[in-house]
Amino acid sequence: MVLATVAGVGVHALTDRYDRSVARQDLLDTSARRDRATVTGPLNYLLIGSDQRPTQSAGDARSDTIIVVHVPATLDRAYLISVPRDLLVDIPASGTHAAGTDKVNAAYQYGGGGEGGAQLLSATLSRLTGVRFDGAALIDFSGFERVIDLVGGVRMCVDTPVRSIHTGTSFAAGCQQMTGARALDYARQRYDLPHGDYDRQRHQQQLLRAIMDRVAPSDLMSNPIKLDQVIRAVGSALTVDTNGTQLEDLVFALRGIHSGALVGVQLPSHPETIDEISYDLRDPDADGLFDALRGGDLDGWVRANSRWVNQL
Structure with a gap:
């Protein structure tokens, strides 16, 4: 979304604005961090959205949203792979918590939330998928309410x-224009929907695509004040780990990705109750997805597994 706002802005100007508004932390565990010096595809990024409430401490929050973003070697599109919050996984030991199996969103809580929680979650996902990440972002979805309102709302169907x-x-x-508060409220719903949390993921x-649709139009590019407000609002809603990559290099490498180049993917899994607790369990197709992520052939996997592709 930051990239989408800079089509008409110099890279140096963007870097200065972004660096002054975004927080930086080491969100990736060393076991989950890919060792590289250049921005060449394929790339895998981890996006984490926390469900922390104002009355909660960081250590009580779980990761409400987990998305693995895969960018193929061509660097011209991005796959958004949503990981079910209730997916049953092996979580490594951390602090006072011993290693064991639990819902994947518990890893963020067991790591203490924030930087530590992101690190444990990244280690958990790296162990699950065999993928090492090129970067990560911790998202405050409530912060995007201001972004959405600044661009005049988003169209959601x-x-x-x-x-x-x-x-x-x-x-x-039906399709309708939504304010920031309304759009975020809608995107949080999972009860009373035919496919529960899978519908919420989609x-x-x-919503991410709808925001990109709104921040890209030329009228925003021609309004420096509004553009500056949007960039700062996006930056204030993120904590990032660029894995040592210079922002200018990242912007230049990913400049070809636009909202129409986003593809939604559902991690192959199904709900199941174990000892009266609801979980999501991986389906056999998940192994093929992980193989494709590691091998850089997600394009081929998607073509062969259309049932797991979401229409955005």
Whole structure:
């Protein structure tokens, strides 16, 4: 989304604005960090959204949203692979928590949230997939409310009518313009939807594309004040780990990715109750997905496994 706002802005100007607004931390565990010096594809990035509430400490929050972003060697598109929050995984030992199996979103909590939580989550996912990451971002989704409002809202298409369990707001079926608060509320819903959390994952992928659709138009590029506000708002909602890559190099390498080049992917899995606790368990197709991530042939896997591809 930062890239989408800079089509008409010099890289040096962007770097200065971005560096002054974004926080930087070591979000990747050493076991999950790819050792490289240049931005050449294929690339894999980890996006983490926390469900921390104002009354919670960081150590009590779990990762509400987990997305692996895969950029093929051509660097012209990106796959958004949503990891189910209830996926049953092996979590390495950390601090006072012994190694064991649990829901994947517990790794963020066991690591103490924030930087430590992101590191344990990245180690967990690297162990699961065999992938080492090229960078990571910790997302404050509530911070994107201001971004959405600054660009005049986003267009979201509601496929199934649903009532928010958080605000009581009703979302009727059909495409509609949404404010930041309304769009984020919709993207958090999973109850009373046909496919539960899988629908929520798809809606979050759609929201990311909808934001990119709005930050790219030329009228934003021609308004330096609004552009500066958007860049700063995006930056304030992120904590990033660029894995030592210079921002200018990253911007130049990924400049060809636009909203229409995003592809949503559902990690092959299914819900199952074990000892009265609801989990998501991996399907056999997940192994092929992980192989494709490691081998850089996600294009081929997607063509052969369309049932796991989301329409954005």
